[in-house]
Structure formats: C-alpha cells, structure tokens
Amino acid sequence: MTLHRKPEYGRVNRGKPINFSFDGKIYSAFDGDSLASALLAHGVHLVGRSFKYHRPRGFVAAGPEEPNALVTFDRGPGRVTPNVRATTLEVFDGLVAHSQNNWPSLTFDMGAVNDLFYMLFPAGFYNKTFMWPKSFWDRVYEPAIRKMAGLGPAPIDEDADIYASQYMHCETLIVGAGPAGIAAALAASEKPGRVILVDEQYEFGGSLLSTPNMVINDIPAWQWLEDSLAILKARENVTLLTRTTVIGYYHENFLGAVERITDHEKDLSSHKPRERLYKIRAGEVVLATGAIERPLVFQSNDRPGVMLASAAHTYLNRYGVVVGEKIALFTCHDSAYEVIFDLADAGISIAGVIDVRDQVSETIIAAAKARNIEILTGTIVSGTSGKFRVSSLRASKIEDGKITSTWEIACDCLLMCGGWTPSIHLFSHSKGSLKWREDLGAYIPDNPNENVISVGACNGTFGLRKIMTEGAGGSTEYQVNAGAFGSGIIPATFPTEGDPAKVKAFVDFQNDVTEKDINLAVREGLKSIEHVKRYTTTGMATDQGKTSNLNALQIAAKAVYKPVQQVGLTTFRPPYTPTTFGALVGGKDGHSFHVIRKTPMDGWAEDHGAVFEPVALWRRARYFPRDGEDMLAAVNRECLTTRCSLGIFDASTLGKVEVIGPDAAEFMNRMYTNPWLKLKPGSCRYGLMLGEDGYIMDDGVIGRLAENHFHVTTTTGGAPRVFRMMEDYRQTEWPELDVWLTSTTEQWAVIALNGPNARKLIEPFVEGIDLSEEKFPHMAVREGRICGVETRLFRVSFSGELGFEINVPAHYGRALWETLFIAGQKYDITPYGTETMHVLRAEKGFIIVGQDTDGTVTPMDVGMSWAIGKKKKDFVGKRSLSRPDIMAEGRKQLVGLLTDDPNIVLEEGAQLIANPEQSIPMDMIGHVTSSYWSATLNRSIALAMVKNGHALTESNVYIPMPGKIYKAQVSKCVFYDPNGERLNVI
Amino acid sequence: MLLIKCPYCQEDRPEIEFSYSGEAHIARPLNPDDLSDEEWAEYLFIRSNRRGLHHERWLHAHGCARFFNALRDTVSDKFELTYKMGEPKAQVKK
Amino acid sequence: MLSELKIDQAVELAPILTGEVDLLPVQTRYSLRVKPKERCAFIEASNIDLPAQIGKMSVQYDRVVLCIGPDEYILICSLAEREPLARKFEELMGKYIFSATDISHRNVSFILSGEQTTNMINVGCPLDLSLENFPVGKCTRTIFESAEIILFRMGKTKFQLETWRSFAPFIVGYFEKYCLQNRGK
CATH class of the missing domain: 3.10.20.440 (2Fe-2S iron-sulphur cluster binding domain, sarcosine oxidase, alpha subunit, N-terminal domain)
Structure with missing residues (x-):
C-alpha cells in the first residue's frame, strides 16, 4: 500500500x-x-x-x-x-x-x-516575431522553435502494430455509458433492433464510477451498474464496446469509433490488431457524452497540484488515491462541495473552501460545519506558490470587484470548479445547431441535423435522477438518493493585485495561452472567437480546448463588452480525441493499400525476371533483362529480335468492351469518329474516340464479329472512363438504341505476337482459321481455336511488323503463353515489355493517348484527320472540331524530331524553342512527348507537339536541356518502314 | 458518408457505391451542327454551380450501374430526392 | 498435338482461410441483358428464369441467375452447361432483343461461410448484412474496399462473392488478415 x-x-x-x-x-x-x-x-x-x-x-x-x-x-x-x-x-x-x-x-x-x-x-x-530576415525562418527560427516548443517527438520507426477496420450497423447507437447512456441502452434494448453501447473508458459507468455513495432505485450505484450491465450483456440485440472512442459524427448517422484492443495488454505476440476502426451506420444516435468540469482562470492556476474537483473525486472513489494531504477548494459552483465532503469523510484534512459567491446555501453550510470545513465566501484565489507542487494559495477577499485583503493558506492540493461544460463535440460534428444556456454559461444542443438525441449532462441536464430519467426517454422513472446538483455562477475573470500584464492565469494549459493573451488579441482588433483562437492558439492544441474553450469565450466576450452568443463558438471537428494514423488506415496497409491488378501471365513474367511498372492499377512487365542487362540493353535486344524474328508481349491489360445489340453499329458510329456502319464482320478498324469538347479521349482497335456484335479495345488506363462514358451516352442520351455494353477486359488474356515469324509460330496451333495473307489480311479478326481453346484472333500490329493478338479466356493465358514461348525458341522468340512496345510504336509514329496527347489535342493536331468519318452527320465531339479555337492557327501539332547528334536522346517533357539566341525567358513553341533510342535505326528518335509543327518539316528547332541546347530537325512522325511493307511479310 | 436512395434499386445505399456525374437536365442537342459557336459553348461548358438545391446526375457505379437524377442541397450535402432518367425534372419547392 | 491448356485462376488461399473462404472451380458465367418488355417472352423461349426485380436471384437446378440491374442479369452455372447455353443464345439472337456475353473467366467466385462471415465481409463492404436487411436469396453488386464485387446470400452464414479476376488477391488479402486477427490460427 x-x-x-x-x-x-x-x-x-x-x-x-x-x-x-x-x-x-x-x-x-x-x-x-x-x-x-x-x-x-x-x-x-x-x-x-x-x-x-x-x-x-x-x-x-x-x-x-x-x-x-x-x-x-x-x-x-x-x-x-x-x-x-x-x-x-x-x-x-x-x-x-x-x-x-x-x-x-x-x-x-x-x-x-x-x-x-x-x-x-x-x-x-x-x-509578429521571426519575420526578419526572411531567410532566418527556415534555418534559424523554425528549427529552434521546434526544438523548444512542442509535444512529444513523433516516432521515427515504422509502426510495428497491425490495425483493422470494420463496418457496423445498428438501429440505436448510444455514445457514452454513464448513467444516462446505460439508462438509454436498457430502454432501447427492450425493443427489437440492434443496440450498440460504446464508451471510451475500459469500464462502463461514467460518473457512477466516481460516486459509489449514490443509491439508484434503492440499490447502491455500483451494484446497480453491475446488475444493469448483466442485463445488457444477456440481451442478444446489444453490443457493448468498451475502450472505444467515437471520434467523429458524419452524414446520415455515420460515425467513426476506434477501439483500443491491445494497448493495455502486456503480450505483444498476439495476432490481434492494436486498434480497430468501426464505421458505424446507426438508425438513431443517442449522445450521452456527459460534461466536463471547467477550470477557473487565476494566477498560477497551472501549478502541479491544482486540479479539477471532479478529478480528485474520481481519484479517490474510483482509484482509491488521495491527491493531497491538505486540500483546498476554489469554486463558483455547488457541485464541488460533494467532492470536498467526500474527501473530508475519507479523513483528508481540508484547508478550506474559497467560494467566489457571496452566499452559499444553508444545506451546504450545514454540511460543511458538520465536517469542520471553513467556507470563505466572496473570496478568490489570487495566486499559488510552490516549486513543483502547490504549497500554498493566496486567498483574496473581494469587495465591489476589488481585492481588499489577501492572505496565505497552506495546502498541497487545490481543487477548482468553474462549473460544467456539456460535451457537445459529437453533436456539433453532426452539424446540429446549438443554443446558449446562460445559467450554465455554456452551449447545449438545439436543433439536430440528424436523427440524434442528446441525453444527460451533454444536453445540459444535471442531477442524477434527471439524467437517468432523460436517458431512459421517460420510459423509466429513476429514484436516486442524491440531492440537487446545485448551481453556480460564471465569473470568467477575477480581479488581480499586481500588474495585469504580468499575471499568468492560464486558459489553455496545453497551448500555454493565458487570460492576458486573449485580452491582448481583442485589444489588437480580433473580435471574433474564430480569429482570437487562431491568433492566440487557444483551443487549438490536441485537446481541442475541452477544458478551455468556454473560459476563452467568456474572457473574450467580457473584453469586447458583448454577450457570449455574439462572440460565437469555435467549430468542433473530428477527431474528438487524438487518433493514431494506424487506426485511420485501419489495416489498409501493405498489399491492402491499393489494388495491384495482375494479368494472367504476370506470374510467368515474374519467374522470368521481368522488371515491372505500374500502369493505372495494373502492374505490367516493362522489360525482361537477361544476364545483367540494363534497361537500354534489354530493350535494344528486345526491339531488334522482334523486328528481325519474333517478340511476344502481354497485352491483356487493354480495356475490352463487348458491344452487342441490333443498334450496336449505330452506337459505335455515334461514339467513335470513324465510320462503322459498313465495316464488314470479320474486319477491324482503328477507332478514335473524342470527348464532346473535340479532344482525343481514347483509341483502340475494334473488331466487328457479327452484324450486331463488336469487340472494342481501349487503352489500359482509359478502360474504366471509356466504359463509363459509353454507358453514359447509351443510358442518358440515346436510350432508344437497343445495345448493351459488357466489360470483358478480364475475360480475355491477350498475347501479342509481332515479327516476321509470327504466323509461322501460331500456324500449327490454330484450328478453324485460315491464316493465309489472302484469307486473313491485316486488320481482320477471326474466331477459332488455338491449342484446343477458343480464341478471338486479331491480325493487328502496334509495331509495324506482322502481328497477331491472340485472345483466349483468361485462365488459359499463362498456359498458352508458355506453350508459344517454348515453341518460339526456334525463332529466338523474345518476351518484351511496355518499354519495347513504346519504342516499336514510336518508330512507326503511332501515338499513345495520354503520352503524346494530353486532353487538349484534336485528331487534326496529331495528323489523324483520316480517322474522321467525313460523311457522318454526328458523333461525340464532332461539333467541337469546328469550334473557333480548334480551327485557329498556331495550335501545337505532332511531329517527329531527329537530333543533329544521333546519340542524344532528348528528355521527354523538354521544351522546344525556335531560336537559341533569344533572351530569357525564351519563347517556347512546343515540347517533346516521346523520346527513345531506336536500336533498329541506330539513332535517337522523338515525337513532339510543336506550334504549327506540320508546316515546320525539315526546319530546325532547339531543345534546351541541363547544360546544353540541342539542335534537332523536324521530321515526319513515321521513322521506320513508311510504306508499311513489313506488315505483310509472307 | 451519405446514404443515397437509388431509384432503380429502391434502396438507401452507401455513398461509396456512387459517383457524381455533373449537373442534370442538360440534354445533348439533337443537331449539334445547327448550333452557333456560342450555343455550343454554352452546352459544353456553362453550368449553374448552384448554392442550395441542385439538380445532379449520379451513377450507381458499384450497384445497378444506372445513371439517375437527383436533387441535392449543395450546402448540407444531403439528397432531397432521386429519380430515374427520363422522369420529369424535379421541381424545387420554394 | 492440340491439347487442352491448363486452367489457372491465379488465386492462392492461405491455410488459415480453410473453412471460411473457398475458391470455386471455373464456372460458366454469362452477363445477360434483356429488353425489359421482352423479358417474359425471353424466359419462355430460353427457359432461363430471370428474376423480376433488382436484388433477387433465381435458382434452377445448379443454375443461379442474379438480377443486378434493371435489365441486367448474371447467370452462373457449371462448365458443362456452357456449350448448350452458347448454342441457345445463338439460336435466340435476332429473335429477341438481348445480349449475352461470356464472362466465365472474367470473374472468380468465393464461398464464404461460418459464424464470422458477415463481420469478415463488413471489413471492406459497407452494406448492412443482417438477415433482415440482406436475407437469404438477396444479391447485389457492391464494393469491397476499392474492389467491385457481386455478393449473394445462400444461407444464414453462407455467401458467394464474385469479383473480377485481378481484384481477387486484394480481397483475399483482407480475408487473411481478418482470420489471422480473429482466430490467431
């Protein structure tokens, strides 16, 4: 002991x-x-x-x-x-x-x-300070301030704990398991419907835990508590959550609550999460969050040993701890007398009670007398002494608002009670309106904005009987032995003896804001409490002013001679108490952080040493280095092998949409710039999609499988938004069209084979399709079987070589890939990734939407007027192509660039200028969009968007890069095989 | 997180199933070529950006996948009502 | 030479999931759309029972049809039914206004069962899964964290969850965490 x-x-x-x-x-x-x-x-x-x-x-x-x-x-x-x-x-x-x-x-x-x-x-x-010189802020002031002022240091190690989160639903959520909350839970759980009762403490009971002398319906408080919890536990519709703090109250009764699961456990080896975030949707919310006792603002009220009366009560009755051997009380409210009487009854010596009020009730006087406690009315505490703990207080008699005499009283603990502040934080989060209660000197809930009620002290209801009856919603009448809660006054500030400018009477303990700081802020012209708050930082600490807001408000109101309501109240925001990042992440870390989509062939690529890159949510193989190759060496080899013989590429991530219905062709005709009505089944066409603003949105090869059936492909990153845009037009603009869209991106694994040996490789495996040049020309699609599995085989090429894209049902993708890879060994087949794909297409001048275009580029800008169906009356974006700014001179246009020094690979994003001699800032006429080393051409190549670029062919432009300005000649976009002869290698 | 009543599913569903799709009741002109540049620009770019009750299009993206119309208060964020595509524009009560 | 290729759903289930999460073998799945006014005629012609209301499902033999949109259905059945179904749809094409798209390999399916199932699903799915609000026989498309899923209830503590192939490992990762944290096996 x-x-x-x-x-x-x-x-x-x-x-x-x-x-x-x-x-x-x-x-x-x-x-x-x-x-x-x-x-x-x-x-x-x-x-x-x-x-x-x-x-x-x-x-x-x-x-x-x-x-x-x-x-x-x-x-x-x-x-x-x-x-x-x-x-x-x-x-x-x-x-x-x-x-x-x-x-x-x-x-x-x-x-x-x-x-x-x-x-x-x-x-x-x-x-005000540290304003000059400016450069000192970063280097001198801020580091010094950070070292001197501040809270605990932020942890630097990675969080070793795990966290979890969970959605929950209930008909009634009760926040706070004090007497009001428990009474509410007992009443609510008698009806059908799920009830959740949460409390932030490790044990239910709230204020009852500190008041064992109460008797409820003739049962001692702690026995009543035990009985009531047993009843609640036995009810199947009740969920009880201790150690769970409701941190925020959001729209439509959606509340966040954090349960602390392992912080009180010694054992760290369990698999349990440290904390769990509950995302609770409740039909009705009952707030029973109680009230917080308010400190009094006087000189040196921050000395250790000065504490709230209610705290001493809790330490005594709940923990069996006495906070001093000679305790004084400074109060302006009756409620603290119960505390001092309990302490006296426990045998603690009471140094005296200092009550601001001129009078206290006869009942209190009698009870004090019985315990030999002296009550000094009309008196304040004007200061405290003691080094690391209060050793005495200065009591000052007040007459007509002035101190008339002062004397010392020895004590080792000073309790204070400045009245009570209802905990309206959550009600305030829910955007309910508040009203001012003059008698409490506090705001209480007024009109709710959600299906919520506040009961008990958080509603401004005090006194155990009233609290519990309100909690029960009137369904149960509670009888308790406690007397009236009593009343008090709100003094806000006290007179001082010395120079007010030297008095440190703390309002916000955590941010060290004093009464004089608030007065100074008001004197300097900050009249709204929101401004006072930001200027003084009162209420801005991690406790969000739980003990200080109302005092700050009263002081500011007094200083501007206005009623408190006109000074306002600062807004409470979630979280109610500081919350760990871990709880907010709630287990969404590591592999759960976000989706990483993998193709059916991803495992093979990983096994074969692929280096991956993220493309939208997908991870795609970027290149396949062999024997210590770097990216450039690998890509050079992959490009040359593909052009000379055969490359295999995983194109599964391409978006795919099945467009089916009697009006499928009409729908396609309206969505894409190209003409579709006359495209023959079995044929493909490059499709270009614009936004309604006329700018390129997406592209891809589209095959017509039947009169009423199209297989559409989109870019990898564009798939979701293209699908959504198509659905939007289908549902909302053209509901008369009989057509449906189904995403089949993941139905098909897609293997692209490119190179002169592509046909030879697949020939032995394909059934039911004549692969000959005559029967299966470039830009055709056929259905048949490969390796016994159904396939949609496209003859297309994004490399300029003879190419096929083999679609097979996804779960067969890896097996088919492996089969083809083994069979391809005789052609020295190389797997290649997105990097080689990019180089091969750039050599052919094919654009990549989103790389060479940026959402402000028209088909004309990139030289693709050919893709526009000239005779079409309408398609999405058509009208915009004749907008004045789109027809105007001086738009940026896509061109090729060949550097004078063929070994220089320009930086993508580098700016272009016409004249390197001009003064800075230079006139920028364009930028590089794609730039690579071309092993095939044994030189660098680039694509760029340049002002009036199409007219600049063969003229020189300059590209400033770090250290040097490079010269390049504008060229056509197609660098390799301009006549497309390689597509048709037999 | 709001609850949104999908007029097709006839259920209140969590907001994260939905996505916003711009102002409602702005029909694509039937014959865009007949429009002047100014009229077309009006259709493309000009929106009411209303404070208070606002007609909006929403998509029950992770649900029935249907676009629908809604009347929503841009101050309180809350939905006043939702209705199917093609139904008449909801009147704003004065 | 022409042999069937090996099927690979690319989903691995950790041992801790045994009894809680099972991966179904490959199913036949069709995304079916039928013009609402032709629904009854289509049912008659196809003998496929299309539920009349979003959120309802029908069960015929081992065939399940989910109604997840005003005119949108997902048909799930055994692999053996695929060829006959494909032929049937081909026959009906042109006679009725509908669309049938094979999505057998687009999705993977999990059977989730056990007393903790609703809690496990609620780790990522925001729907109220109480029996009152999500009774046996209800189906819906919804979301699990950032992955779209289709969820239907087959029993008090038994659900089937469908998701696109590449989202499956992400979801399974959450289930693994849940089982580890709550069972500590």
Missing part, C-alpha cells in the same frame, strides 16, 4: 499488484489503475513541461479532457506513441512511459528559461 492509497476506497484490483516504469523509475500499481492514478498514488504530481514556457505541469483532470499530463507511451521500437494522456492510459505490468518536452530532465529543464522571457511570447508571437 502506497502512502496515498486509501484502503476501502476505489475499484482497482488490490489482489493484482503490478509494476510500471515512468521516466526510468519503477513504480507499483494495481490492475485497474490509470497511469495518472498510479503516479498520484506515489505522490507524483509533476509529469510534464508546458508547450511554450516549459512550466512544470501536473494532472488537471482524470479523464480524456486532460490538457497537461501528456506522456510518451513506449512499447519498444515501432510502438512508441507520443502525447498520450496519462489519465486514460491503462497501467499494465511492465508499462513504460516517459515525460515529454523537457531537456535534460523533468525537474531540470533548460527550456524553462522561456518562462522568464514570457514577454517574448505574447499572443500571435509566431506572426
């Missing part, structure tokens, strides 16, 4: 002692302790240094609102979490935690000099 642990008090498991380490020192604790309660049990109040001034700080609260006691929770490499609130961190055997923001140590902190130079850190100091 430690010195500060009270026997007979608390819910911690004294039968289960454990040890933990804080700042390297080993302490004992009990199962059920929070890190805060365990440290307080050892009399440790000093746990951190403040953000800006490095002032010593201790525990203010006992729950998630804690602004000060942020620690680094250290579970070893990859498992370090900074800025964890010690008040919510469950202690387990072997827990390791460190204090933060101090160097070299908590008790001797160099940064504390900031406190002496506080005049350097007024409100808005970031904005």
